[in-house]
Amino acid sequence: MDKVMSNRLVAALYVLPALLLLLVLVYIPIVLTGYYGLMQWDGIGAMTFIGLDNYTRLLQDSTFWQSANHTFLLALFSALSLIGYLMIALVLSGKIKGANFFRKIYLIPMLLSSVAIAQLWLKIYHPSNGVLNSFLEAIGFSNPPAWLAEPSLVLYALFVPILWQYAGFYILIYYAALKNIPESLIEAARIDGANPWQIAFRIKLPLITEVIKVTVVLAVVGSLKYFDLIYVMTDGGPNGSSEVMASYMYRQAFRSFDFGYGSAVGFFLLLICLVVTWLLRKATASKDTIQYS
Amino acid sequence: MKMEPAVRLPVGPETGHSPAWMRRIGYVLLYVLLSLVALPQILPLIWLLLFSLKNNQEVFDMAPFALPATPRWENYVKVWTEGNISLYFFNSVWITVVSVVFTVLFASLVTFAITRMRWKGRSLVLGLFMVGLMIPVHSTLIPLFSLFLKLNLTDHPLSVILSYIAFNMPITIMILLGFYYALPREVEEAAVMDGCSVNRIFFRIVLPMTASVIATTAIINMIYDWNEFIFVNTFISSDAYKTLTVGVQNFIGQYTTDWGAIGATLMISILPILIAFLVLSERIVEGIAAGSVKG
Numbered sequence: 001m002d003k004v005m006s007n008r009l010v011a012a013l014y015v016l017p018a019l020l021l022l023l024v025l026v027y028i029p030i031v032l033t034g035y036y037g038l039m040q041w042d043g044i045g046a047m048t049f050i051g052l053d054n055y056t057r058l059l060q061d062s063t064f065w066q067s068a069n070h071t072f073l074l075a076l077f078s079a080l081s082l083i084g085y086l087m088i089a090l091v092l093s094g095k096i097k098g099a100n101f102f103r104k105i106y107l108i109p110m111l112l113s114s115v116a117i118a119q120l121w122l123k124i125y126h127p128s129n130g131v132l133n134s135f136l137e138a139i140g141f142s143n144p145p146a147w148l149a150e151p152s153l154v155l156y157a158l159f160v161p162i163l164w165q166y167a168g169f170y171i172l173i174y175y176a177a178l179k180n181i182p183e184s185l186i187e188a189a190r191i192d193g194a195n196p197w198q199i200a201f202r203i204k205l206p207l208i209t210e211v212i213k214v215t216v217v218l219a220v221v222g223s224l225k226y227f228d229l230i231y232v233m234t235d236g237g238p239n240g241s242s243e244v245m246a247s248y249m250y251r252q253a254f255r256s257f258d259f260g261y262g263s264a265v266g267f268f269l270l271l272i273c274l275v276v277t278w279l280l281r282k283a284t285a286s287k288d289t290i291q292y293s
Numbered sequence: 294m295k296m297e298p299a300v301r302l303p304v305g306p307e308t309g310h311s312p313a314w315m316r317r318i319g320y321v322l323l324y325v326l327l328s329l330v331a332l333p334q335i336l337p338l339i340w341l342l343l344f345s346l347k348n349n350q351e352v353f354d355m356a357p358f359a360l361p362a363t364p365r366w367e368n369y370v371k372v373w374t375e376g377n378i379s380l381y382f383f384n385s386v387w388i389t390v391v392s393v394v395f396t397v398l399f400a401s402l403v404t405f406a407i408t409r410m411r412w413k414g415r416s417l418v419l420g421l422f423m424v425g426l427m428i429p430v431h432s433t434l435i436p437l438f439s440l441f442l443k444l445n446l447t448d449h450p451l452s453v454i455l456s457y458i459a460f461n462m463p464i465t466i467m468i469l470l471g472f473y474y475a476l477p478r479e480v481e482e483a484a485v486m487d488g489c490s491v492n493r494i495f496f497r498i499v500l501p502m503t504a505s506v507i508a509t510t511a512i513i514n515m516i517y518d519w520n521e522f523i524f525v526n527t528f529i530s531s532d533a534y535k536t537l538t539v540g541v542q543n544f545i546g547q548y549t550t551d552w553g554a555i556g557a558t559l560m561i562s563i564l565p566i567l568i569a570f571l572v573l574s575e576r577i578v579e580g581i582a583a584g585s586v587k588g
Contacts (some may be wrong), residue, residue: 001437004485004489004490004494005409005410005411005481005485005491005509006410006411007410008412010410010491010492011410011412011413012404012408013408014403014405014410014495015400015402015403015407015418017399017402018399018402018403018422018462018466019403019421021399021455021459021462022421022422022425022459022460022462023421023456024440024457024459024465025433025440025459025460026425026428026433026460027421027425028436029432029434029435029437030428030432030436031432032321032435032436032439033435036435036436036439036497039399040504041439042303042582043442044442045441047478056481077426088326088330090521091323091327093328094323096323096324096327101329102330102331103578104570104574104578105331105335106330106331106334106576107570107578107581108334108335108338108567108570109334110581111520111566111570112520112521112563112566113520113521113522113537113538113562113563113566113579114519114520114538115522115539115541115542115562116520116538116541116562116563117538119542119545119559120337120338120341120454120494120559121553122338122339123341123344123552123555124340129352129353129358129552131337131340134356134357136472148321148420150465159517161491164333164334167330167334168334169581172578172581172582173581173582176582185405190467191425200557212418213510221427221429224427224429225430225431227431227523228523232522232542236380246429246431247395249434250434253434253435253438254438254527259435259439262435262437263436266431266432266433266434266435267432267558269429269431269432270428270429271326273427273432274427277427279362281496287362
């Protein structure tokens, strides 16, 4: 047994295709992003080493910081929306007939491509013929706004479909975690006279703390690198009022052909993701994790 | 991975302490709440289906959710035959199929080697794959672009396929891991006694045993690959290799005023996923719950 299953040559052959792809297409590019950030480079011609110039430029670039603020705002909203998803999952995980059906309905938007969602919501937000403004006019608002053309509104208008897209995903994760709690625990509490609120908040929630922590990290980091809907729906406009970090990076590199500066933004984005993950992990770390056996 | 408890107790959402009418009202309120959340998830899609079957005049003059007098299926015929949508569709199909097959095969090989075989550095390799889950795609985009440029792979489907395989590998391995750890070792031990080689054990015994989890990872990969946008948008420039997501985006640019055509295009692009969801929803739900790291 041991001899056959510790055949190094076979193990190497099994692991290498995937490992090579991972190293060449994921890890090496990460290192290169940091390296390109030290260069002046248009993506095609020769690179010139300029030290930390791109990074100092980044720190003073008010457009970048504006887009960073938008990104942080999205992260905040995403994290707060988790509370709502958790409540829905708590309801679903009770003895609700059709819980399975609802759970699947909630999940549908997550299966669609960002482009389809973006194009659909462009139509929903259409100033004159969109379903949103048709509805608002029908209930008496005479002059509903052009949601995506209004600098003060556009960012929040974009948050709606972004949160919409991922709602079912988080509800599903919470639901799965809640359903994993042994029924005997809930039953014991019920026999001891706990009411539904107590069961939900004193027993169920504490038992899925670990899952909640993971989702907070997912929601925040997912928001930090968010790109798709914003790129398709507004391309950061009007006038930068919906630009986020990833779309700013894309613009610098693939529109302005400033690959050096774009790489610096990309590397900064990576650092922020890693630091925030680490901070969140640290902030929510607890020595005594509650377990059920 | 069934989440439902084995026995369902006949107890309502409220315990037995409150009177029956209060419990009933509680029930109704809960359903109202759940439906209020469900409506925004589903209504936009119904609206999309409806306006894909209307002409502009009907879109502008009728109530948003009114049925068209006669459904205009010609919108679908038109976008399928006139533009490149059918080309993009088949590009999406073959690029997705190739990527899914190789992702699942490579991931199965790695997971097998890590969980069933003994060699130094197993945990390091596993760690590398798991850390890969946290790396933002956008931070790798510029070096990837320049790498493919050097290899003459820009505007080549291989750039997209290789990227899909590499970036979906961690999540696929993660879903497979739990299943592989739970596989009984007796079968392999018996096979080794009988003188089977590792290849034979993997391809003839273990791989068939993992068919159900392979289906789960395949469908999850299919969703990610079918919907992927940023790689195609960045690496591919000629129509011949564009997939639906990017193709739809360009195509809609030309049809900005024809709502029916846009609706039909979008419906065509989401239909395969919706059908897969109708047929395989349990697997999808399971896969997403198991691989909850990708969001």
